[in-house]
Amino acid sequence: MKTIVLATAIRILIPLFIIFSVYTLFRGHNHPGGGFIGGLIGSIAFVFHTMTHGPQHTVDTFLKLNLYGYPRQPNQSRSLYLMRMMRVNVWRRRKMARHPDMKHHMVRIESVYIIATGLFLAVTSGVLGLLSGQPFMHAYWTDFYIPVLGKPGTPILFDLGVYLLVIGVVLKITFVMSEE
Incomplete structure (x- = not known):
């Protein structure tokens, strides 16, 4: 389904979806949002691009x-x-x-590698607490403050892992369903 209007709209909307998904990702540990919702919002851009241009063009544009x-x-x-x-x-x-x-x-960046990287980051954020003798998923925060992000810590690492995991899973599902 390639129309000029839809292709132009998608080209304009993809950066907006990505920016809003990253915003939702980084505000998630203080307010509603986080890695799951941010990943879903970010994957909407790839789903729309795949619907408009096909899976091979999406891979060539974003994943090579x-x-x-x-x-x-x-x-x-x-x-x-x-x-x-x-x-x-x-x-x-x-x-x-x-x-x-x-x-x-x-x-080529395979969606399975995005899933594996996200899972690795999420598990690593939990294991850091175990290595220091605390319970699993114990939160550690830094002493400095970044103006837009706040105080970085292990919850942001966990949210980033979930973000990549969700985007990878949705990409994999979208590519499998669009090729059949």
Whole structure:
């Protein structure tokens, strides 16, 4: 179902959905919201994009990373090599992509890996309490205050894990249902 009006509306609404989902994620430990609701709001953007453009275009747009790199020189240290790769992939990508020695790698982020990362973050936030002799899911807070986020702590880590878990599950369901 590809119409010009729907495709234009989705292109405008996707950033709004993502921004509102991140806002809901970070206000969740003090007010209603959090990782689950934020993940559902964020996944609406991907569901609408898949409905409009199809699953392959959604994967190509949002879930593929283009990585560029030089071959590692024998006398080059690892830290210098990593800094050079970061400079190529972040700051000077378009100019350096045409260099003859440059190698191009395309990495697809699978929805299963998003689910696994979210589950790992959520469990890690609970295990931190166990490692210090406290009950599971004991909350730890930092001493500093970030103006927009508040005091970061393990509940934000848990909410971020749930956020990624929900987005990964909804992406997986959407891709499976849209391909059949």
